[in-house]
Amino acid sequence: MLVTALLLLVTLCALGGHAEKTGDAERPGHVSVVVLGATGDLAKKYLWQGFFQLYVEQVRSGRSFSFYGGGQRTADVATPILFEALKTVSCPKEVSQERCAVLKDQFLRVSQYRQLKTLENYQDLAQHIEQTLKKDNVTEAGRLFYLSVPAFTYADIADKINNSCRPSGGAWFRVVLEKPFGHSLLSAEELASRLGSSLKEEEMYRIDHYLGKQVIAKILPFRMENKEFLDPIWNKHHIERVEVVVKETLDVKGRMSFYDEYGVIRDVIQNHLTEVMMLLTMRPPSNMSNSEEVVQNKLQVLSSLLPLGRNQAVIGQYQEYSSQVQLELNKTKDRRSLTPTFAAVLLRLDDAQYEGVPVLLLSGKMLDERVGYARVLFKNDMFCLQNDNSVHCKPKQIVFYFGHGSLQYPAVLVSKTLFKPVLVDGEWKEVTEHSNVKVFGSPLSDFYVQTPKEQREAYSELISRIYAGEKNSFISVENLLASWSVWTPLLSSLYTEFPRIYPGGEDNVDLLDVQLKGNDIKFKSEVVIIRPDQMGGTSGGGYQAIHGKFCDTDMVSAWTEQLVEKLAADLQEAAEAAVLESGVFHLALSGGSSPLALFHRLAFHHFSFPWRYTHVWMVDERCVSPTQVESNFYLLHNHLLQHVKIPYFNIHPMPVELNRRLCVEEDGGAQMYQELITQLVNGSSFHFVLLGVGYDGHVASLFRGTEVEKHGEQLVALTESPTKPHQRMSLTFTAINHARRVALLVIGKQKHELVTQLSRLKNDKDRYPVTRVSPSPGKSVWYMDYDALLG
Numbered sequence: 001m002l003v004t005a006l007l008l009l010v011t012l013c014a015l016g017g018h019a020e021k022t023g024d025a026e027r028p029g030h031v032s033v034v035v036l037g038a039t040g041d042l043a044k045k046y047l048w049q050g051f052f053q054l055y056v057e058q059v060r061s062g063r064s065f066s067f068y069g070g071g072q073r074t075a076d077v078a079t080p081i082l083f084e085a086l087k088t089v090s091c092p093k094e095v096s097q098e099r100c101a102v103l104k105d106q107f108l109r110v111s112q113y114r115q116l117k118t119l120e121n122y123q124d125l126a127q128h129i130e131q132t133l134k135k136d137n138v139t140e141a142g143r144l145f146y147l148s149v150p151a152f153t154y155a156d157i158a159d160k161i162n163n164s165c166r167p168s169g170g171a172w173f174r175v176v177l178e179k180p181f182g183h184s185l186l187s188a189e190e191l192a193s194r195l196g197s198s199l200k201e202e203e204m205y206r207i208d209h210y211l212g213k214q215v216i217a218k219i220l221p222f223r224m225e226n227k228e229f230l231d232p233i234w235n236k237h238h239i240e241r242v243e244v245v246v247k248e249t250l251d252v253k254g255r256m257s258f259y260d261e262y263g264v265i266r267d268v269i270q271n272h273l274t275e276v277m278m279l280l281t282m283r284p285p286s287n288m289s290n291s292e293e294v295v296q297n298k299l300q301v302l303s304s305l306l307p308l309g310r311n312q313a314v315i316g317q318y319q320e321y322s323s324q325v326q327l328e329l330n331k332t333k334d335r336r337s338l339t340p341t342f343a344a345v346l347l348r349l350d351d352a353q354y355e356g357v358p359v360l361l362l363s364g365k366m367l368d369e370r371v372g373y374a375r376v377l378f379k380n381d382m383f384c385l386q387n388d389n390s391v392h393c394k395p396k397q398i399v400f401y402f403g404h405g406s407l408q409y410p411a412v413l414v415s416k417t418l419f420k421p422v423l424v425d426g427e428w429k430e431v432t433e434h435s436n437v438k439v440f441g442s443p444l445s446d447f448y449v450q451t452p453k454e455q456r457e458a459y460s461e462l463i464s465r466i467y468a469g470e471k472n473s474f475i476s477v478e479n480l481l482a483s484w485s486v487w488t489p490l491l492s493s494l495y496t497e498f499p500r501i502y503p504g505g506e507d508n509v510d511l512l513d514v515q516l517k518g519n520d521i522k523f524k525s526e527v528v529i530i531r532p533d534q535m536g537g538t539s540g541g542g543y544q545a546i547h548g549k550f551c552d553t554d555m556v557s558a559w560t561e562q563l564v565e566k567l568a569a570d571l572q573e574a575a576e577a578a579v580l581e582s583g584v585f586h587l588a589l590s591g592g593s594s595p596l597a598l599f600h601r602l603a604f605h606h607f608s609f610p611w612r613y614t615h616v617w618m619v620d621e622r623c624v625s626p627t628q629v630e631s632n633f634y635l636l637h638n639h640l641l642q643h644v645k646i647p648y649f650n651i652h653p654m655p656v657e658l659n660r661r662l663c664v665e666e667d668g669g670a671q672m673y674q675e676l677i678t679q680l681v682n683g684s685s686f687h688f689v690l691l692g693v694g695y696d697g698h699v700a701s702l703f704r705g706t707e708v709e710k711h712g713e714q715l716v717a718l719t720e721s722p723t724k725p726h727q728r729m730s731l732t733f734t735a736i737n738h739a740r741r742v743a744l745l746v747i748g749k750q751k752h753e754l755v756t757q758l759s760r761l762k763n764d765k766d767r768y769p770v771t772r773v774s775p776s777p778g779k780s781v782w783y784m785d786y787d788a789l790l791g
């Protein structure tokens with residue numbers, strides 16, 4: 001018996017490539033497994049099979065088990081349903097038929113249904129577990145709760161479990177959770193904090209079943225095993241592009257009440273595809289079993305992603321979707337859902353290794369085929385004059401093929417033009433017999449192909465990892481929140497975007513083909529995209545910028561994107577004129593969210609901008625350390641300065657932190673900034689000042705109630721904001737009105753109320769700080785998008 005147990009331990013290690021030495025498998029004892037949602041689809045299809053497999057593997061080592069199916073319904077109703085599901089489990093291939101029948105019979109005998117609704121139900125369960133342990137005279141090894149139930153019930157269940165079902169006496173305690181883990185950064189944080197009050201982080205196993213797919217679990221080991229070949233080429237100099245793609249042929253009928261709230265980005269891209277992307281681009285850990293290192297290296301990838309804006313994603317929706325939503329959710333015909341069922345997103349990493357390498361994540365419903373893969377395509381610098389078929393002219397790529405598609409089985413494919421991958425893992429074998437299939441247009445014989453000897457279901461794989469306590473196959477809370485902070489801004493910016501409608505299946509033809517242009521992604525084919533504003537028939541005026549007057553001042557107005565393009569173009573024109581005239585361009589930029597799109601436009605489209613001759617000044621700054629995200633300079637640096645070639649000594653952050661303290665009058669930060677302006681800027685007259693306008697009409701950090709008269713001829717002053725952080729440093733109206741040109745940027749529907757108020761102002765000119773902007777002899781111009789102007 002002992003020998004078997006040791007052998008088992010060894011197999012378990014090989015299985016995961018590693019194992020935490022918890023000693024679980026050595027010490028016999030009893031394990032109780034509780035599956036909530038025991039008769040649901042997921043449980044019926046995968047979970048019970050996974051637990052049965054675990055049972056078969058572990059029971060040999062003297063471990064004993066009880067399985068509890070839990071649910072809302074009473075036992076007399078649900079017991080027969082549970083047992084129908086339990087009877088469908090199957091044995092691994094190596095188990096003989098007779099042995100299998102015995103094992104299934106035993107499995108059924110240690111399983112039972114329990115209603116788990118009230119706290120008393122959970123207390124009864126706990127008592128039952130204790131009694132079983134006593135009756136069988138066994139020590140307890142661990143308790144596992146699997147929550148296969150809607151996410152809104154997690155917090156309540158976790159609370160009940162914590163209150164009544166924790167084991168005593170050193171047994172392990174694990175709670176497994178299924179996505180969705182929130183809907184946005186905020187909701188994910190809320191859920192995390194509620195769960196955190198009942199469960200410890202090390203007790204929670206958040207499942208992303210993609211991490212249980214054999215090929216995906218192989219990515220990191222593959223990279224490490226082939227380090228010698230990959231090290232020289234796994235970087236921006238050799239990688240042309242990275243693609244992570246999951247195409248589905250099904251629609252979402254039957255799941256509408258969930259799906260319509262989530263859409264493809266939340267459903268698969270934020271989690272599954274992002275996880276795969278991280279495995280491809282993270283620094284491999286020095287020790288695979290060090291979960292902490294794996295988490296940290298993944299976090300590093302997320303934090304190096306450049307922010308995602310509307311130009312980094314395209315979305316689509318299959319044609320039948322809206323009518324399916326109406327039908328299933330009992331909505332009227334005029335209910336038009338904007339939920340995307342297709343999305344392609346272009347990621348870029350701000351990282352020395354991958355800088356400039358496009359990373360494409362793409363997924364959709366109702367596409368032409370069912371397939372999933374991650375592909376690393378390498379640059380090819382060969383030119384073949386006569387024979388395209390010369391080996392060295394063929395594409396160089398590594399493909400992690402999840403399954404389905406033309407190949408039908410999971411595999412790792414390496415172009416023969418690259419290298420022959422090593423095969424160290426006993427679980428994998430090389431495929432040498434090639435059928436006629438083609439992968440990405442190349443015959444299979446162009447690749448070295450490796451495939452698992454035995455295909456295992458992702459859930460079975462993960463269940464055995466939960467049992468082994470291998471946390472690094474699961475999603476840590478840090479990772480989860482970091483991923484949401486990457487995706488939430490994009491989701492918000494797409495919130496009102498109208499998806500491209502596609503017919504579905506083969507008929508999509510090239511409608512969803514995408515083109516990567518610099519940092520942007522676009523649909524390739526130019527079709528007229530219907531936007532909500534065009535549906536009402538008021539499309540006149542369309543996409544171009546219009547010029548007019550607002551409050552007696554020049555105004556440019558357009559849809560946001562065109563407006564930003566126009567402002568960027570005007571800025572460059574002003575810069576070139578100033579450089580021509582005096583060899584230098586003095587630009588003062590404000591913080592806040594309005595200018596971010598402009599910064600991106602400048603950084604990624606205006607490559608001929610004369611940054612070398614530009615001095616960048618701050619309009620205002622929050623009194624926080626410049627390394628904090630609230631800092632305007634931090635924002636400016638991240639979104640603009642780090643992407644352009646500007647000399648360091650031309651960058652002038654406001655000195656808010658002096659003598660290790662923030663914005664203290666005696667430290668004289670404002671005077672220092674003023675002196676610097678006086679020294680460097682001719683006549684203290686900036687060439688261009690960009691101002692955002694707040695909801696309350698404030699500009700720079702000059703708020704209603706700021707006693708601007710007190711500033712006199714000062715150029716820089718300390719001010720107080722009504723919102724946090726309260727302390728600010730700001731250019732004064734004297735400085736602003738000295739400028740040659742001032743742009744007032746007003747973007748978004750939320751500003752419409754203010755715009756309306758401003759347009760009605762007559763005598764009460766001093767009511768809003770923005771109305772004090774009147775440069776002389778310079779001029780100011782409003783840049784206002786249609787949302788702000790028209791509401």
Ligand SMILES: *[C@@H]1O[C@H](CO)[C@@H](O)[C@H](O)[C@H]1NC(C)=O
Pocket residue numbers: 137
């Ligand atoms: C329970 O098991 C322990 C050792 O595992 C043994 O010493 C003890 O006698 C057993 N008790 C009963 C009631 O069987």
Ligand SMILES: *[C@@H]1O[C@H](CO)[C@@H](O)[C@H](O)[C@H]1NC(C)=O
Pocket residue numbers: 162163196197198199200
């Ligand atoms: C679990 O419940 C106990 C009280 O029964 C409480 O003290 C504890 O904070 C809860 N949470 C965790 C994570 O243990």
Ligand SMILES: *[C@@H]1O[C@H](CO)[C@@H](O)[C@H](O)[C@H]1NC(C)=O
Pocket residue numbers: 287288289290291
């Ligand atoms: C790898 O990490 C595990 C867990 O942190 C540790 O027990 C083991 O000693 C490490 N192995 C090596 C080779 O460093």
Ligand SMILES: *[C@@H]1O[C@H](CO)[C@@H](O)[C@H](O)[C@H]1NC(C)=O
Pocket residue numbers: 330
């Ligand atoms: C659908 O909506 C109609 C009108 O609002 C209502 O009368 C009907 O009961 C609803 N049906 C379902 C299944 O919800």
Ligand SMILES: *[C@@H]1O[C@H](CO)[C@@H](O)[C@H](O)[C@H]1NC(C)=O
Pocket residue numbers: 582682683
């Ligand atoms: C400074 O500005 C004044 C007035 O606009 C101008 O006459 C002068 O040439 C400028 N000096 C330089 C060095 O650009």
